[in-house]
Amino acid sequence: MAKDTYLKKILGGDQYERVRNSKVLMVGAGGIGCELLKDLVLTGYGQIHIVDLDTITLSNLNRQFLFRRTDIDKSKSLTVANAVQSFNYLNTKLIPHHGNIMDSKQFPIHWWNQFDYIFNALDNLEARRHVNKMCLFLKKPLMESGTTGFEGQIQPIFPYYSECFDCQAKETPKTYPVCTIRSTPSSPVHCITWAKEFLFHQLFDEADQVGVNDAEKIAGETDDKEEQANLAKEANELIELRNSINSKDSNGFINELIEKIFKVDIERLLLIETLWKARTKPIPLPYDEYKSQLEELVNNPLSESILKNETKVWSVLENLYVLYKSSVALQTRINGGEPFITFDKDDEDTLDFVVSSANLRSSIFHIETKSKFDIKQIAGNIIPAIATTNAIISGFSCLGGTSYFKHDPKSIGQNYSSLMEDSRTVYISIRPNKYITSALLSEPNPKCASSSISRGVLEINENDLKSKSLSWLVNSLIDMYGYEEEGLSISLGQSKLIYDVDFNDNLDTILSNINGFKDGELILIQDDDDVFENLELYITVKKDQPTELPDIKLGKKIFEKEEEDEDDEEDKEDYSMEEINAGDTIIIDDGDEIELIDEEIEPAYKKRKVDN
Amino acid sequence: MFVEEIALYDRQIRLWGMATQLRLRSAKILLINLGAIGGEIIKNLVLGGLNSITILDDSKVKEEDFGAQFFLPNDESIVNQLKLPLVIEKIKELNNRVNLTIDTSSLTKVISDSQYLKQFDLIIATELDKSQLFELNSKTRELNIPLYATGGHGLNGYIITDLIKHTATSEKDVGNIPRKPDTKINRVKTITNVSYNETDKKEIITILDEYNPISEIFKSKQLPNQLNKRQMKRLSAALPLIFALFEIPKPINVEDDIDINLLKSTAISVCESFGIPSTIITEEYLNIFSKQAFTEFSPVAAIIGGTLAQDVIQFLSQKESPINNVLILDSIKSEMPIYSL
Structure with a gap:
């Protein structure tokens, strides 16, 4: 034993x-x-x-x-x-x-x-x-x-x-139209996206002009010139506010932030009447009514306990308090020398800011507000x-x-x-x-860019790398795999073309002098005559071995065939089959006696019965 | 719940919600026998945050336990010592919020002790033989305690449940035909209540699951009503072979195989009793089962133990119906069918 x-x-x-x-x-x-x-x-x-x-x-x-x-x-x-x-x-x-x-x-x-x-x-x-x-x-x-x-x-x-x-x-992750996020939110996730990707990003993160502030994207979504102009104005003012973080005291910065974001911007949005023909109008935050209560909360150290209650849905006042506290913390960090702050679900200051500003926006737009616990999941993509x-x-x-x-x-x-x-x-x-x-297991998908390609490792001797030119490599490829010289093209990395029949500037360049031609990089060899399938080689530099091209027999390029004969699948066996809508996986399943209730709760599965 | 506790259980509360987590936190469970599958079950339940678990096992460490039991210290000199005292600290390390108790009394002593069994909300019995299982089940029936039974044979394994009665309430999409209360879905499941959630446009359905005593399961004639001809033909031989192994004693020497002829004839009578064709018992399965009967294998223990622990959580959450009433794992064909026997 x-x-x-x-x-x-x-x-x-x-x-x-x-x-x-x-x-x-x-x-x-x-x-x-x-x-x-x-x-x-x-x-x-x-x-x-x-x-x-x-x-x-x-x-x-x-x-x-x-x-x-x-x-x-x-x-x-x-x-x-x-x-x-x-x-x-x-x-x-x-x-x-x-x-x-x-x-x-x-x-x-x-x-x-x-x-x-x-x-x-x-x-x-x-x-x-x-x-x-x-x-x-x-x-x-x-x-x-x-x-x-x-x-x-x-x-x-x-x-x-x-x-x-x-x-x-x-x-791929779901994305929302910029205009929905910026002008007409209708669900909590719209307000959370706005808080994280627009407001927080524009105020504290490394500056860029893409995403939810992309003028081109906005122009593609709406012809409303008034809305376009308003969105641009909003964003410019936000940049001004960002630039003033260093020069303002906390009270000044935060009051200005709240006034602008939850009152002035909303009031201006209301002036664009076309937006509200079929929608309920937002109500700007009556900030003045909350000011004295907020001041009381801020001055009372016991209020800190609000921040601890992550599963409670906070009131407007509580959200204002959390926004105040997190803004102070973020402003202090920027003033303390952090050049920018990126949103991170585990960075409490950034999360509190996003939670409270998303909730305040939700309440303005009559959208259900959520607990910090729930917003963390959406903002942090927690699975x-x-x-x-x-x-x-x-x-x-x-x-x-x-x-x-x-x-x-x-x-x-x-x-x-x-x-x-x-x-x-x-x-x-x-x-x-x-x-x-x-x-x-299914066979490889002929349309898959990863599977319908030949691959190998190009082991190149260090001395060859430093002494041989690109023309030597081109000739080696022709000798080894049978390409026609006119049809051959070589790209380096993702897409950088280094050789084809119309671009032979590099032919006399020593390989190691071609930018990016180094250990661990990929080269893609394509046959523009469409005879051979594509070949991807992984460059690995060796000290003591001679250069070696991988011994591969290149297949012929496959062209998209006409629709496959449907009967093929029926031959397999007398199973009933299901298709998962995420792909074309064919599932063997003998459980076709699924009960009524079960079929209804799984709309993600499309059923397709194959005749036996 | 404390902030710390929510942070610890964050990723599961996001899945099953706070209400289920609180239900787990109040449940008291008895786990009988801590072999490979028992180890997986205890790991999963302790991580999940149950209130308290008592482990009952009077066995001593055997050399073959080092195959798939990962709580044992890596030290061969412990062979022949009582197992539970050697592993309990390692289990406690997983989550100090769960109250863990070990009990090295013999099963024979507690199996008929109502006072003892009554302490628990749910009992999980692993690797019992048939007479122990029937005796325990008659007691749990009498005391109204839900019972899970489980075991493994190499690449194959089973879960048998007698949860007496269970109601599950959850929101479902509205189908073509609105559901009605008092609709019998099948022999063991009934829709008892239907209400409508106006805001989300969903039906809130309550389903009652009724369970059979395990002795009835062993005598069941339900399979011919449940399976069509094609399903009957494709039925896994693991089903009759697992039930056959309840009729055959475990070899004293673990290296011994089960006599293949005995296994075959027993499996054939199981088929006859269940009303399923004995032609499903192939040479391949007979060979595998005669060699692998009563052996433990880590990945199989993980699948069975994971499934059982998940079903216990399902049971406690009262949201979806638990397994009713026999699950078979056949990892030769990669199948896990569930039958209502």
């Missing part, structure tokens, strides 16, 4: 041995990361690298169970690696890295190459896209996961065999998170990742076709007759 008796019985000798000898990467050590690392360590993984750039905060502790109160402000990656030692029964080697996974200096491409499998436990799109791209470059298997409240999903990714992270468009969802999703992530080791990675190489059948994406979808929904 031994500690790993169960693991051997469950995984079998070969798979268990492969897991023991594997080296995996876990990106993110937060809600999913804490749970996932526990599962991976207890599954007996040989070596786990952990990357996270974050530090621990109080609101993590309700779910990130490897952290304690005494760990607050410490590095997440270093702390988790220590915390799991108390149950690291099988001596997994843990290697934490405190850093940003997108930092190509700390995590260059050859660093990624050491891993057999990569687990994402991230909370943002940007980092997910980066990891996805690195896995595509190296053709490494990746497990993607995410949770929001009671919902969550995992998606195994086998580069170029299954859908990658970018194959499905992701939801609710719980331990149980993270535990469930991490369990599936570990199971899915571990099943990769059923096969011998050496014999698979990077041919993942045999893994496609075994793997499933899993969504939590709680219904009376089932808890999750799972689906076979």
Whole structure:
């Protein structure tokens, strides 16, 4: 009998041995990361690298169970690696890295190459896209996961065999028309956006002229010249007010602020009659009626308790008090030498200012006011998170990742076709007759910019970089991949063209002298004759190895086909299918006996029955 | 609630609201047995902020416990010592606001002790055998205490619930046909009340869930009424195999497999009793279950323990219906069906 008796019985000798000898990467050590690392360590993984750039905060502790109160402000990656030692029964080697996974200096491409499998436990799109791209470059298997409240999903990714992270468009945050925010708000979120992105930003943050103060955007939304002029005037006056922060005493600054924002601006807005034909008119704040009460509150130290009551919906007077206190604090900080202050939900001064000014604006426009607790969520884009969802999703992530080791990675190489059948994406979808929904992996989306492209690593010797010219690179590409000289174009980074048939200025330039041609950068090679698909190369500079272009056979460019034959899907099996409206994922689902009540509460799911 | 407490529970209060958090803060729970799944349940409930939890377990640490039980100290010399005193401090560290008590009395002693069981609002029993489960359930029925039962076999696991009666009230979008009170949705669910929220244009629906005693679940004939032909054919073999393992004793030596012929014949009689086709029992599943019966696996414990703890929170929140009454985890097919047996 031994500690790993169960693991051997469950995984079998070969798979268990492969897991023991594997080296995996876990990106993110937060809600999913804490749970996932526990599962991976207890599954007996040989070596786990952990990357996270974050530090621990109080609101993590309700779910990130490897952290304690005494760990607050410490590095997440270093702390988790220590915390799991108390149950690291099988001596997994843990290697934490405190850093940003997108930092190509700390995590260059050859660093990624050491891993057999990569687990994402991230909370943002940007980092997910980066990891996805690195896995595509190296053709490494990746497990993607995410949770929001009671919902969550995992998606195994086998580069170029299954859908990658970018194959499905992701939801982008909702934006509102500038005029709704600035002139005619009708919901709390409009006033919160106004308070955070216009008022606070214009008064305290680094100055710029975009977003909610963009004249062009406003002109695109409304033809009303009166409204346009008024919005410009409002904004200019706000800049004057900002410039006076240093020269005015608190009382002067704040009185002027309140007078202008909640009275004068509203009175002027009322003069634009076209706005109020079909809307209820706002009522300017009768500031004079509150002045003496506000003064009393400000002078009474006991009033501080108002600020502590975050779940109460404050009265107009209380909001005025909070606005007063936070404005004083912000003014003091600016005068104390902070050049500007950026909104941060955990910076109480900035949050109090936004909460109180949003609420005052709401009450002027007859909109429901909200508690600080509620406004913090909207202003700070807080996504609710719980331990149980993270535990469930991490369990599936570990199971899915571990099943990769059923096969011998050496014999698979990077041919993942045999893994496609075994793997499933899993969504939590709680219904009376089932808890999750799972689906076979889809093939890469031919329109996906990340998947429908060839990739490789250009290993370039340091001496070549410093001595060879761009024309040498062009010729090497032609020799290696069979491009026609006339059709070839090369861009560096996101979009900087460095060569095509009409732009050959750089041909004699030494590579290292081309701005941006360096380690960790990408070059994109396109065939303007539209024969070969695009090729993206990752530049990595080596000292002791000869320059090597990746051995890739470029596919032909795929043109958008006519609508696929609809019958294709029906052949798959006699499952009923559902489509999630966020993408085209096809979900295998045998629970079509969903009860009446259940169907109605899930309008997000469009049903489409396929005839058997 | 204190400011500190709201800040600690911030991300969950934003999901289930203050009222649910207060309900959690007043609930008293008994957890029977602290294996891999028990460990996951206690972790989740302690993090969530329950009022008090008593853990009942008289077992001593075994070598195989080091497989998936993450509260155990990393020290092999503790084998054969009582488990609970060794882990309780580690559990308390998760959240000092929860009152935790350990009890190393034997289950046999308390299982019939009404005074003891009556202290709790809810009981969660893990890894019980059939006779223990039936005995406990007859007691919880008598005392009107909701009971969750759960366990795992390697890649597979189950949750069985007898929550007696539960009402859940929540706002739903209005459907094509307005809902009416006293509508039976199915055998176990009834809409008992409907009101209308004018401002949000939503219906406020109250649903009554009625539960069967667990001994009835084991004898259920409901599956043929619940599943159509295609669903019946695709039914996971994990369902009859999990019920079959209630009829077969756990091997004394953990390295031993369950006799595959015994497992097969038992599973076939479970199928016959449930009225489902025995053809669903494949060689693949028989092999997996005979090897993996009664084994613990961390990711599976996390899924089952996470689901059960979430359902307990659901139960306490009185907003949505809890599981009624058998959930099966089949991680070979990535399925978690729920049946009303």
